[in-house]
Amino acid sequence: MTQSWLNRLFPHQGRAPRMEATDYASTIPSPQRPNPQRNQGLDPLIPQTDPPSRRPRLRHLALPTVMVLVALVAGGATRTYRLVQTTWAVLPESEEALTYERDGTITMISADGAILQKLGPASRETTSYDDIPEHLVAAFVASEDQRFYEHRGVDYRGITRAALANLRRRDVVEGASTITQQLARIVYLSQERSVQRKAREVLMAHKLEQDLSKSQIMERYLNLVYLGSGAYGVADAAWIYFGKTLEQLTVAEAALIAGMAPAPSLYSPEVNPEAARAQRDRVIRRMLSTGAITATEADVALADDVAVTPNEPKFLYSEFPYFTIYIEKQLEQLLTPEQLAAGGLTVETTLNVGWQRKAEATVEQAIERYSGWQGIEQVALVAVDPRNGEIKAMVGGNDFNESQFNRVTQAQRQPGSTFKTFLYTTAIAAGFSPYKSYVDARYVVDGYEPKNYGGSFSGDVDLLKALRNSINIVAVKLIVDVGFDPVIEVSQRMGIQSPLLGTYSLALGASEVNLLELTSAYGTLANKGRHVPTHGIRRVLNSQGEVLYETDSSQKANQAIDADTAAIMTWMLRGVVEGGTGSNAYIGRPVAGKTGTSEQNRDLWFIGYIPQLATGVWMGNDDSSPSNGASSTSAAIWRMFMSQITDDIPVEQFPEVPRLGGREATVEVQPIKPGRVVADRSSSSTDAEGTPSNRRSRPAAQSQSSEGSRSGDAAPSRSQGEAGGSTRGSSAPVANPPSNRRSDSDSRTQPAANPPAAAPAPVAAPAPVDAAPAPVAAPDPAPAPAPPPPVAAPAPAPPPPVAAPAPAPAPPAPISAPPPLSPSGGGEASE
Numbered sequence: 001m002t003q004s005w006l007n008r009l010f011p012h013q014g015r016a017p018r019m020e021a022t023d024y025a026s027t028i029p030s031p032q033r034p035n036p037q038r039n040q041g042l043d044p045l046i047p048q049t050d051p052p053s054r055r056p057r058l059r060h061l062a063l064p065t066v067m068v069l070v071a072l073v074a075g076g077a078t079r080t081y082r083l084v085q086t087t088w089a090v091l092p093e094s095e096e097a098l099t100y101e102r103d104g105t106i107t108m109i110s111a112d113g114a115i116l117q118k119l120g121p122a123s124r125e126t127t128s129y130d131d132i133p134e135h136l137v138a139a140f141v142a143s144e145d146q147r148f149y150e151h152r153g154v155d156y157r158g159i160t161r162a163a164l165a166n167l168r169r170r171d172v173v174e175g176a177s178t179i180t181q182q183l184a185r186i187v188y189l190s191q192e193r194s195v196q197r198k199a200r201e202v203l204m205a206h207k208l209e210q211d212l213s214k215s216q217i218m219e220r221y222l223n224l225v226y227l228g229s230g231a232y233g234v235a236d237a238a239w240i241y242f243g244k245t246l247e248q249l250t251v252a253e254a255a256l257i258a259g260m261a262p263a264p265s266l267y268s269p270e271v272n273p274e275a276a277r278a279q280r281d282r283v284i285r286r287m288l289s290t291g292a293i294t295a296t297e298a299d300v301a302l303a304d305d306v307a308v309t310p311n312e313p314k315f316l317y318s319e320f321p322y323f324t325i326y327i328e329k330q331l332e333q334l335l336t337p338e339q340l341a342a343g344g345l346t347v348e349t350t351l352n353v354g355w356q357r358k359a360e361a362t363v364e365q366a367i368e369r370y371s372g373w374q375g376i377e378q379v380a381l382v383a384v385d386p387r388n389g390e391i392k393a394m395v396g397g398n399d400f401n402e403s404q405f406n407r408v409t410q411a412q413r414q415p416g417s418t419f420k421t422f423l424y425t426t427a428i429a430a431g432f433s434p435y436k437s438y439v440d441a442r443y444v445v446d447g448y449e450p451k452n453y454g455g456s457f458s459g460d461v462d463l464l465k466a467l468r469n470s471i472n473i474v475a476v477k478l479i480v481d482v483g484f485d486p487v488i489e490v491s492q493r494m495g496i497q498s499p500l501l502g503t504y505s506l507a508l509g510a511s512e513v514n515l516l517e518l519t520s521a522y523g524t525l526a527n528k529g530r531h532v533p534t535h536g537i538r539r540v541l542n543s544q545g546e547v548l549y550e551t552d553s554s555q556k557a558n559q560a561i562d563a564d565t566a567a568i569m570t571w572m573l574r575g576v577v578e579g580g581t582g583s584n585a586y587i588g589r590p591v592a593g594k595t596g597t598s599e600q601n602r603d604l605w606f607i608g609y610i611p612q613l614a615t616g617v618w619m620g621n622d623d624s625s626p627s628n629g630a631s632s633t634s635a636a637i638w639r640m641f642m643s644q645i646t647d648d649i650p651v652e653q654f655p656e657v658p659r660l661g662g663r664e665a666t667v668e669v670q671p672i673k674p675g676r677v678v679a680d681r682s683s684s685s686t687d688a689e690g691t692p693s694n695r696r697s698r699p700a701a702q703s704q705s706s707e708g709s710r711s712g713d714a715a716p717s718r719s720q721g722e723a724g725g726s727t728r729g730s731s732a733p734v735a736n737p738p739s740n741r742r743s744d745s746d747s748r749t750q751p752a753a754n755p756p757a758a759a760p761a762p763v764a765a766p767a768p769v770d771a772a773p774a775p776v777a778a779p780d781p782a783p784a785p786a787p788p789p790p791v792a793a794p795a796p797a798p799p800p801p802v803a804a805p806a807p808a809p810a811p812p813a814p815i816s817a818p819p820p821l822s823p824s825g826g827g828e829a830s831e
Contacts, residue, residue, distance in 0.1 A: 091204055092188055094211035097220050100187045101344030101543045102232070106331070108324055110351045111390075111538070117318040119328075120343060121226075124314040125235040127246060129219035135251050136234060137218060138292035139258035143283045145179040146290060149214060153180045153205035180205040183221045227257060228264030228271075230313045241269065241308045251297055252304035255283040269308045277306045320356055322396030322406050323349075327536050334549050335540065344543025350390035350536050355383060355645050359393040362641040366619075367398045370637075374629035376604070376619045380407035381641060382516055383615040386523030388553040389532035391516075392613070407618060412498060412512040413603045416631070417470045418596030419509035421522065421573065421607075422491040424467050427482050429490065429565040431665035434464040434572055438474045441680035448504045450476045459682060467572050468580035470595065472508055479507040483670030490667060493560035495521035495531050509596060519607055519616030525573070525592070526609040528655060529566035532557045562666045567655040574654070577635075582606060584635035587643050589651050595635055600626035606634035608642075611652040615642060 105122035109115055118124050141148050147155050159176040177185075184204035189197055208217060223233040231237040237257045238244050249257070259279035260267045269276040281302055288298040318324040327349055331340065339345075363379045371377060383393040396406035405411070428434070440458040443450065450472045452458075458471060466474035479487060484502030491500060496518070500511045516534060524531040532553050540549040573592035576582040581595045585608050593608025604619040604627065617634045621627060 091200075091207050094208050096544075097183060097187045097208060097212070098216065099344070099543045099545070100220070100224065103343040104341060105343040106328075106340075106345045106347060108318075108327055108347045108349055110349055110353045111392075112353065114353050115315050116320060116349065116351065116353075117324045118315040121232060122343075123223050123233040123236060124316065125239065126223045126233060127219075127235045129215045131246065132219070132222060132234065133246055133249060133254065135287075135293065136246065136249060136254040136257070137222070138287055138290070139251075139254045139283055140179070140218075140222065140261065142286035142290050142292060143255075143258040144182070144261055146286070148179050148218075151178060151180075151209075153207075153209035154178060154202050177201075178205065179221050180208050180217055183217055183224070184208060186221075186224050225261055226264060227260050228268040229310070230316065236313055240311050240313055243309045243311045250301070250304065251287075251293060252280065252284070252301040255287065255301060256280040256306065259283045269306050270310060273306050280306065320351065320360075320394075321400045321404070322408070323351055323356070323391070323394045323536065325404070326394065326396075326406060326409055330535070330537055331540070334537065339542075339548055342542065345548070346541040348538040348541070350385075350392060350538055351394075352392045354648075355393045356395075358644045359383065359395045359641055362637060362644070363395045363398050365640065366633075366637045370619070370629065370633055374619075374633060375621075375625075375627040376629050377621050378407055378619070379637065380411070380515055380618045381615065381637070382408045382519050383613055383641075384516075384519050384523050384534050385612065386520075386527040386532070386609065386614045387612070389520070389523075389534045389556070390538075390553075391534055391536045394516075394536075403622070405622070407622075408515045410514065411618075411622075412514055413618065413620065414511070414598035415509040415513050415518055416596030416598045416603060416605060417472075417475075417509060418518060418594045418605045418607050419491075419511075419513075420467060420470065420475050420507065420596075421525075421569065421594050422494060422496070423475060423479055423482065423487050423507050424463060424572065425494070425525070425561060425565060425569050426487045426490040426667055427463065427478055427669075428568050428572075429561050429665065429667040430482060430486065430669045431663055432463065432482075433660055434568060435462045435660070437462050438466065438477050439679075439681060440466070440471050440473050441682055442678070443473050443477060443680070444676075444678035445476065445480060445504055445674045446676055448476075450504070450508065464572055464575065467594075468575040470576075470581050475507040476504055479504065480672045480674065481669065483672055485670050486667050490561065491521065493531065493558070494524040495533070495560070509598065515616050515618045518605075519614050522593070522607045522609055522616070523614035524560050525566045525569050526611055526614050527566075528563045529559055529561040530557050531560040563655070564658040564663060565666065567657055568660070570654050571657045577608065581632065582608065582635045584632045585638045585642075587639055587646060589646065590654050591642075592654065593635070593638070595631035597631045601629055602626055604629050604631045604634045606631055606638045608635070608638050610642075610646070610649070611654060612649050613642075613645075617641075 101123075102121045104120035106119040107115065107122060108117045108119075145155065145158075147158060151158075155176065155178050158178070161176075163176070181201050181204075184201050188204055189201055223235070225234070226232055227234070227237040229240050231240045234257060235246055237260070238246050238249055238253075241257070242249065242253055244253075256269065256276060256279075259276065259282065265271060267276050267279045284293070284298050284301045287293045288295065293301070327347060331345075331347065335345075359381050363381055366379045367377075378397050379395075380397060381393065381395045382391065384391055394406075394408050396408045396410075397403055427436075437460050440452070440461050442457070452472055457473070458465075458469070461469075461471060461474060463474070463478070465471075484506060487506065488500045488502060496513055498511065498513045498517065500506060503510060520534045521531070533556050535551050537549070538551055539547055542548055570592045573594055574590065576595070577585050577591045577593050582593050585591055585593055585606060589610065591608055591610055593606060596605035596607075597603065602620055602624050605617065607614070607616045609615070615638055617638045619627070619629055619634050619637070
């Protein structure tokens with residue numbers, strides 16, 4: 001290469017000299033001729049000679065000097081050429097400019113593609129070249145790069161013009177970077193001021209012009225250029241400064257936006273209106289000089305005031321902050337810090353925006369209706385697709401601005417009787433029949449005495465009825481027969497992740513859980529016994545569209561319980577909605593679910609599901625103060641939400657109930673061997689203290705075990721209150737009409753002979769006590785001399801509305817919104 005350049009600079013170099021005959025005579029020096037002019041004024045006696053000439057010496061030095069200079073230039077050019085070639089070979093691909101996002105940017109989108117939030121220095125709104133107004137493009141060309149459509153990345157004429165202008169002003173008054181160079185700097189380079197960075201910028205600009213069209217370059221630049229006040233791109237600037245879309249911008253507004261590009265902090269109308277106006281007018285005059293606008297348009301634009309209407313950047317704040325913050329925390333667990341810092345991430349979430357808005361409206365409406373007279377301040381709701389674990393809606397509280405605490409994922413609360421579902425599931429999986437009978441009477445085990453609501457007892461009841469009416473004493477007896485460990489293991493397999501304590505009060509929901517895991521675990525029953533972990537993220541893509549993370553629900557699903565157990569439990573839980581404590585949740589289609597209340601009505605729950613969706617509702621106070629509410633209100637809120645979205649969900653039947661007899665156990669029980677038990681054999685008395693004539697021994701102690709935790713003895717008393725009528729005392733079972741059922745004795749003696757054949761049969765469960773208590777048959781109120789204690793006083797009252805539609809399989813008549821609730825709950829004040 002060096003030789004080639006030398007040949008061009010010195011054509012004689014490298015050529016052989018011509019060979020000619022030598023004239024030796026010419027080599028003899030000729031006699032010197034006198035020069036009269038030179039000798040004038042000199043002494044004639046002194047011989048004169050010419051001074052030695054210096055030309056031969058200079059001539060000898062000229063050629064080496066030129067050769068050295070050429071060598072230096074040629075060597076430097078060679079090194080420069082090699083450096084250029086090396087740098088060019090490692091330049092990034094031009095196509096990266098089409099997908100570039102700044103570091104640390106994250107875009108969250110919903111399941112249907114709607115943008116939920118953009119984090120970091122992201123362009124909040126991008127637009128295609130065809131949708132950008134011509135006068136806005138012309139404004140940027142006039143302001144930033146007047147020869148944009150003529151040069152090939154670098155405007156050398158512009159560089160010369162800028163250099164001369166800066167020399168004249170003795171200041172940097174004009175730049176020479178083209179729009180292409182600025183795009184290269186944004187995408188590939190930093191703002192460092194160095195020769196190397198500038199050289200790479202020039203080369204990258206050439207490469208971009210070589211690989212991309214002018215419209216592609218302009219589109220990417222206009223979508224990425226920073227224009228102050230958090231505006232990344234012209235669409236952001238149009239919204240932030242004027243509250244407009246691009247097509248609504250006037251010439252003056254377009255010129256104002258274009259004028260901010262060189263220095264947004266200096267020319268922003270929010271910072272310096274005068275400087276912004278001067279810069280705007282300069283751009284307008286340039287547009288006029290380039291023919292982009294007419295003189296009339298220029299006059300109108302120059303006469304316009306510099307008026308802005310500041311707005312927050314779009315998607316800077318989330319419309320659904322409880323959910324998006326949850327997603328941010330999930331990302332930290334799924335991606336490395338390097339991947340998060342790289343930016344340009346697109347997070348595809350599971351959220352259904354339509355359902356989410358309805359969920360938030362439901363929570364707001366519930367607070368307005370119930371918070372005052374029921375003494376609750378917060379409501380939380382979550383909806384999960386049990387088939388794939390996707391979170392479809394999440395409302396962590398009624399006001400994010402007041403409290404960012406997410407009551408769906410962060411609040412650990414006692415679930416009350418909603419936990420009984422896992423106890424009963426364990427028993428059914430162990431082979432227990434839904435018609436297995438227990439005595440609902442006073443019971444003390446190792447000093448722990450569960451109590452039913454109001455201190456009432458129901459006598460002999462089967463598991464089906466005990467679950468429907470949420471009887472606490474039966475639940476504690478059942479956990480003694482099943483064992484702590486099996487219940488804990490089944491609960492965890494179904495989706496409970498919080499620690500569970502092996503105590504008698506576990507049966508009544510003493511161990512704290514959160515709403516999300518509780519709802520997820522109920523979804524296991526809806527999904528035929530298969531548990532899929534809940535998640536809010538489907539996929540995470542980088543700026544090039546490569547998948548960094550993807551949820552595979554099929555791989556994470558596990559068969560937590562057998563399908564037959566799930567079908568039987570669903571059938572039993574349908575009874576809770578169609579004739580038990582959860583009747584306020586009925587929506588005119590198959591629904592299964594369970595109410596729950598913790599001590600002193602601190603936590604009010606309803607978790608319910610249809611085959612395609614499991615939804616959980618919690619009500620309470622952040623400081624765990626007692627309330628006047630009831631879990632039947634949570635069931636009503638559940639109905640308020642579900643009735644709005646079920647039009648989008650086709651009706652689907654639950655699986656048919658399998659044979660109850662001859663089932664093979666899939667869980668091995670580990671019965672507890674209590675140290676001491678005090679158990680009455682019948683509920684001959686409804687006295688809260690219990691004074692039945694038949695009991696094994698007199699209770700040695702009335703104190704409660706410390707195992708009760710917060711719901712030690714009060715929680716059981718409320719939990720049992722779910723037994724079909726919180727204020728009806730021993731006559732509570734009457735709330736469940738006996739129509740279309742077999743007698744209790746038949747059901748107990750032949751539990752498997754004639755099991756219910758269809759899912760709607762929960763109301764057909766045997767009810768031995770329905771006809772037993774004679775006093776309940778009397779329509780008139782109990783006479784004053786009657787012996788029953790105060791808790792039984794309301795017993796003679798007619799059955800509550802929820803029990804009216806008794807004939808199976810018809811569900812209770814739908815309750816108009818808001819449901820007719822009394823301070824006592826109308827069905828379950830506590831459990």
